Amino acid sequence: MRLLVLVVLSVALxxxxxxxxxxxxxxxxxxxxxxxxxxxxxxxxxxxQGVASQFGSRTELVAENEKLKTENLLLQGRMQKLAAxxxxxxxxxxxxxxxxxxxxxxxxxxxxGMDPNPFTHRIIINKGERDGVVLGQPVLDARGLMGQVVxxxxxxxxxxxxxxxxxxxxxxxxxxxxxxxxxxxGNPERLELRHVADTADIKEGDLLVSSGLGQRFPAGYxxxxxxxxxxxxxxxxxxxxxxxxxxxxxxxxxxxxxxxTRTPEERANDAAxxxxxxxxxxxxxxxPATVPKPAAVIAPAAAAVPxxxxxxxxxxxxxxxxxxxxxAHPAxxKPPxxxxxxKPPxxxxxxxxxxxKPPxxxxxTTGGRE
Amino acid sequence: MVGATASRNGWMIWLTFAIGMLLSVSPLxxxxxxxxxxxxxxxxxFWALALPQKVGMVTAWCLGLAEDVLxxxxxxxxxxxxTLITFLVLSLQQRLRMFPMWxxxxxxxxxxxLAQLVQLWLSALTGNRQPTLAxxxxxxxxxxxxxxxxxxxxxxxxxxxxx
Numbered sequence: 001m002r003l004l005v006l007v008v009l010s011v012a013l014x015x016x017x018x019x020x021x022x023x024x025x026x027x028x029x030x031x032x033x034x035x036x037x038x039x040x041x042x043x044x045x046x047x048x049q050g051v052a053s054q055f056g057s058r059t060e061l062v063a064e065n066e067k068l069k070t071e072n073l074l075l076q077g078r079m080q081k082l083a084a085x086x087x088x089x090x091x092x093x094x095x096x097x098x099x100x101x102x103x104x105x106x107x108x109x110x111x112x113g114m115d116p117n118p119f120t121h122r123i124i125i126n127k128g129e130r131d132g133v134v135l136g137q138p139v140l141d142a143r144g145l146m147g148q149v150v151x152x153x154x155x156x157x158x159x160x161x162x163x164x165x166x167x168x169x170x171x172x173x174x175x176x177x178x179x180x181x182x183x184x185x186g187n188p189e190r191l192e193l194r195h196v197a198d199t200a201d202i203k204e205g206d207l208l209v210s211s212g213l214g215q216r217f218p219a220g221y222x223x224x225x226x227x228x229x230x231x232x233x234x235x236x237x238x239x240x241x242x243x244x245x246x247x248x249x250x251x252x253x254x255x256x257x258x259x260x261t262r263t264p265e266e267r268a269n270d271a272a273x274x275x276x277x278x279x280x281x282x283x284x285x286x287x288p289a290t291v292p293k294p295a296a297v298i299a300p301a302a303a304a305v306p307x308x309x310x311x312x313x314x315x316x317x318x319x320x321x322x323x324x325x326x327x328a329h330p331a332x333x334k335p336p337x338x339x340x341x342x343k344p345p346x347x348x349x350x351x352x353x354x355x356x357k358p359p360x361x362x363x364x365t366t367g368g369r370e
Numbered sequence: 371m372v373g374a375t376a377s378r379n380g381w382m383i384w385l386t387f388a389i390g391m392l393l394s395v396s397p398l399x400x401x402x403x404x405x406x407x408x409x410x411x412x413x414x415x416f417w418a419l420a421l422p423q424k425v426g427m428v429t430a431w432c433l434g435l436a437e438d439v440l441x442x443x444x445x446x447x448x449x450x451x452x453t454l455i456t457f458l459v460l461s462l463q464q465r466l467r468m469f470p471m472w473x474x475x476x477x478x479x480x481x482x483x484l485a486q487l488v489q490l491w492l493s494a495l496t497g498n499r500q501p502t503l504a505x506x507x508x509x510x511x512x513x514x515x516x517x518x519x520x521x522x523x524x525x526x527x528x529x530x531x532x533x
Contacts, residue, residue, distance in 0.1 A: 006431045006453045013446030018496065023445055030439045034391075037440065041396040116395050117441060118403035151442050158442050166497065188400075249400070 028129070031153035038113035038124050038156070105258040106140070107131070111251065112156065121147075121161040121188065121248070127256060128155040136216055140255040144222040144245035145169070145210055149256075161248050162223065163188050171223050172211040173202055179211055182224060182242060188249045191224050193240035198231055200238065208242055218257060379532040383425065386413050386523065387433060395440055404504055407512040408482060410437060414452060415459045415478060415516075416523050421533060422463060430456035447492050451485045458484070475516045482509035 017023045107127065115122035127133050129152045137149040139159050147167065151158035160167055163184040171182045171193075178200055182191040196202060206226040212219025224242035231238050390409040398406060410433055417425035434449030441448065458481045459466070466474055486509050526532070 002427050003453065003457045006427055007450060010431070010434075010446035010450035010453065013449070014444045014492075017445040027439055027445060030436065034436055034439050037392050037395055041392055045397075113395060114397055114403075115442070116398075116403070116406060118400075118406075122442065 028153050031156065035124070035153055035156045039126075042112050106255040107258065109139070109254045109256050111254060115158075119165075119186065121164040121167075121184065121186070122150070123147075123159050123161065124156055125159055125254060125256075126156060128153050128157045130154050132258070133157050133256060138217045138221075138257045140221060140257060141246045141251035141253070142255075143247060144224070145217060146244075146246045146248060146251065146254060148216060159254075161188075162191060162244055162246070163248055168194070169217060169223060170211045170213040171208040172219075173226075174207040174209045174222075176201055178202060179213070180208075180240070182208060189243055190227075191242045191244055193226075193242065194237075196238045196240050198236075198238045202226060202229060202238075202240060204228060207245075379530045380424065382526065382530055382532050383417055383421070386417075386526075391433075391436065391440065394437065405507055405511050407515050408485075408508050410434075411452060411455050411482060411485065412478075412512055412515065412519050413523075414456050415481075416520055418456050418459045419463055419466060420523070420527060422460060424533075425456075426460065427453050427456050443493075444496060447489075447496075450492070451489055454488065455481055455485050471517045471520065474520070475513045478516045479509055479513035482512050485509070 013023070017027075109125040109127040111123055112126045113124040115124070125139070133149055133152060135149060135152055139146045139148060145162060147159045147161040147164075149157050150160040161184070162169060162182070163186065165184050165186045168181050168183040170179065172179050180193045180196050180200075180202075183194050185192050193202075193208075204226055207222055208224045208226065210217040210219055210221045210223050222245045224244045226240060226242045228241050229238055230240075387410065390413045393409045394406070414425065414430050414433065418430075430452040431449045434447075434452035435445060437448040437452070438445050462477060462481075466477060469477065483506050486505050490505050
C-alpha cells in the first residue's frame with residue numbers, strides 16, 4: 001500500500017518536473033544543502049593543492065614566476081596588435097553596416113564536481129543563480145568552448161559539455177566559413193559533424209569556430225579541430241570527426257560568458273564615444289571595456305593557416321614586440337577578456353590613423369614606423 | 371533498559387547515509403565511473419534488513435529525492451528506484467536473513483539489476499539513452515561489495531548498539 005502511494009507520488013513528481021517549472025524552487029532549495037557534498041568530496045584535492053603550494057620549493061616558484069612573466073609578455077605583445085586589429089575590425093564592420101560587434105564580459109568559475117553518471121558529460125561549477133548565471137549561458141576554458149549551463153542552482157550550476165550525446169553546436173570552418181553542426185558523441189575527445197556533403201571543402205586540421213547561428217553561443221570561439229574526414233561512397237554524407245580544442249575533462253578553471261545585450265546602434269555609439277575620449281586624451285588608456293572577440297580568433301588562424309583573411313596578415317610582423325607569432329600560437333586561442341582591459345599607450349596613435357587607409361597595410365606600416 | 375534503548379543512536383544511521391551520499395558523488399577515474407556501486411541502495415538494503423521498523427520505504431524515497439537533486443535527474447526518478455529496491459528487500463526480508471552471505475549477494479544482484487533496468491527504462495523515456503549491458507555493472511559491483519558492507523555495518527551496529 002505504502003509502495004503504491006510512493007510510486008504514484010514519484011511518477012507524478014517526474015511528470016510535473018519534466019513538464020512544468022513548478023518544482024524548480026523546491027529543487028533549488030534542496031540543492032542549497034545537498035550541493036555541499038560535491039564541495040566536500042572536492043575538499044581533499046583542494047587541500048592537497050593548498051599543501052602543495054605551501055610547500056612548493058622556492059626554485060619551483062621562481063621558475064613558475066619566470067614562465068608566467070614570459071607568457072604575460074607574449075600576451076601583452078599580442079594585445080597590442082589585437083587592439084589595433086579590433087579597432088580596425090570595428091571600423092570595417094561599421095563601413096559594412098554589419099551588426100556583428102560582439103563585446104562579451106566573462107567571469108571565472110571553478111569546477112567543483114563531475115556528474116557521477118558516466119554516460120552523460122556534465123560538470124558542476126561554483127557559480128550559480130546568485131552570481132548572475134543564466135540558463136543556456138556559454139562556458140569556455142582557456143582554449144575554446146566547453147558547453148552551456150543547463151541547470152541553475154543558487155550557488156552552483158550544471159554545465160552540459162559539448163561532447164554529451166544530447167548536445168549539438170552550430171560551427172563554421174574558420175578557413176572558408178563552411179557551416180555545419182557538431183554533435184557530441186559521448187567520447188570526451190570526439191565531436192562529429194552531421195550532414196556534411198561529400199564534396200564540401202573541409203579537411204584535416206581545419207579549425208571549427210562557433211558560428212553563433214543558434215543564438216546560444218557567441219560567434220567566433222574555437223570549438224574543435226578536424227581530425228579526420230572519411231569519404232565513404234556508400235554513405236550519403238562525409239564522416240567528419242573533430243577533437244574539441246577545450247580540455248573538456250581536464251580544465252579546472254572555466255570562463256562564463258555574459259553576452260552583450262546592447263543593440264548594434266548602442267554599441268556603435270559606445271565605440272564612437274570611446275574613440276572620442278581617446279582622441280581628446282591624445283592616446284589615453286581608454287578602450288571599450290573588453291576587447292571584442294573576432295580579432296582573437298583571427299590571430300590563431302593567421303598562425304595556423306597562412307594567407308587567409310586580409311585582416312589576419314598584420315598579425316604576423318611583430319615590429320614592436322620581441323614576440324614570435326609561431327611560438328605564441330597555442331596560447332592565441334585564449335579568450336581576450338582575460339587580458340587586461342587597458343592597452344599599452346604606444347599603439348594608441350596607430351589605432352586612430354588606419355581608419356581611412358586600406359586595412360591590410362595599416363597596422364603593419366605604423367608598427368614598422370615606430 | 372529495553373524501554374530506554376527503544377531508539378538509540380539513530381543518528382548513526384543517518385551518518386552512514388550521509389557518507390553514502392558523499393561516496394555516490396565522489397570523483398572517480400574515468401574508467402571506474404561506470405563501476406560506481408549503488409552506495410545508497412546498499413546502505414538502504416542493509417538497514418532495511420537490520421531495522422525494518424526504522425528504515426523503510428519512506429526513508430528510501432526521501433533519500434532518492436536527495437539523490438535526484440544531486441544527479442540532476444528528474445525529481446522522483448531515483449526516489450522511485452530506491453523505493454522499489456527497499457520494497458523488494460523488505461518483502462524478502464525473512465528469507466534473506468536466513469541466507470548465507472553469498473546467497474544474499476546473489477539476491478542483491480538480482481534486485482539491483484532489476485532496479486538498474488528500470489533506471490534504464492526511465493532514462494530512455496526522458497531521452498538519455500545509455501548502453502544497456504554496462505548499466506548492470508554497478509549492480510554487479512554492489513553485489514560483490516555486499517558482504518563487506520554487511521559485515522562492516524553489522525560491526526558498527528553491535529558496537530554502538532544501534533536499534
